[in-house]
Amino acid sequence: MFCPNCGAEIQDGSKFCSSCGASTGVSQQANSNQAVPKKGTTKTIKKSSSGFSVGKIIAIVVGFIFLVVIMVSCMSAFYLTKNENASTETAQTESNETAKNTRGDAKDKDNSVGKNLYKEKMKNGQEVVYGVSSNVVIAPVYAKEFNDSIGSKYHKATPQGKFIGVAVMIHNEQNDAITVNEAMFRLIDEKGREYSTSTKASVSWMMSHHSQEILTEINPGNDSIFTYFFDVPTNADIKSFKLQGRGGMMGDPVVVPINYIDDFKSWLD
Incomplete structure (x- = not known):
């Protein structure tokens, strides 16, 4: 390394010349070189290469879970309603059969006197x-x-x-x-x-x-x-x-x- 003022050879990385005492400008150049990657890093954080932020990803996941819950609830309600209707029909059939056994066949019973x-x-x-x-x-x-x-x-x-x-x-x-x-x-x-x-x-x-x-x-x-x-x-x-x-x-x-x-x-x- 050489002094920019007098041209004397000095040790690499020295801030001042050992011959004339002039500043070599090493510290300013280092600071200038370190500023460049910081700006590049800041730009990278602001925008990802894919175009999706963390907030968007979370919103998509929550929406998907909500849709699944609605589908499960609808299927459960349909299943319960179907079973309830089947149980009602079975109970009604049993009740009609019991009433038929009580009164017997209409051909064998005279119900001309009135209802029931x-x-x-x-x-x-x-x-x-x-x-x-x-x-x-x-x-x-x-x-x-x-x-x-x-x-x-x-x-x-x-x-x-x-x-x-x-x-x-x-x-x-x-x-x-x-x-x-x-x-x-x-x-x-x-x-x-x-x-x-x-x-x-x-x-x-x-x-x-x-x-x-x-x-x-x-x-x-x-x-x-x-x-x-x-x-x-x-x-x-x-x-x-x-x-x-x-x-x-x-x-x-x-x-x-x-x-x-x-x-x-x-x-x-």
Whole structure:
């Protein structure tokens, strides 16, 4: 290396000449050379060769994940709806089959007496009309008037007008047991007026006859006879009444005429 001022040979990298003391300019040139790559580096960071920034890449990934979630949700909803519809159709088919078994073939049953009403002959030749509500057979077999109190001296019920007691045969053809209670029944006269059961009279009857007919459970395929009492006007004609019953608290109501079967006359004595 030579001094730019006097031309004397000096050591490489020296900042000043050892002969004349002049500055060789080494430090300024180095600083100038280092500035060039910094500018080039800054330009490289500002713009990538591919044209995509990190923010764009993240946005694309998030959008793809969101699209996948929507597709999975739609497929799951479709699958659940399909299964639910299939289950509903199966349940409806089973219900129709059960109702068909309860009523039997329409050719074998006489339903000319009304909607959900059927007429059959007993072994003694007497005709019986019964109703079907929610696969429960309801047959009012006998009714009787009571002008006086019902029960005993320990527990009795006195009517405002007169009591009409109705013996009702219930046959369960549902898949589960049903609980029969007096709230399932109404007595309806020729004017369409409804009479609810007398709880006090039913309890008095139960206690005096050692019966346990309140809230009685009937298993599938079984039947039982229940006695209910209704407080009606004194001048009401007993044969003008019909019984409205339900196959359970949520069953559809069915109105059935009272049969007055002779074999059940002693039932209400």
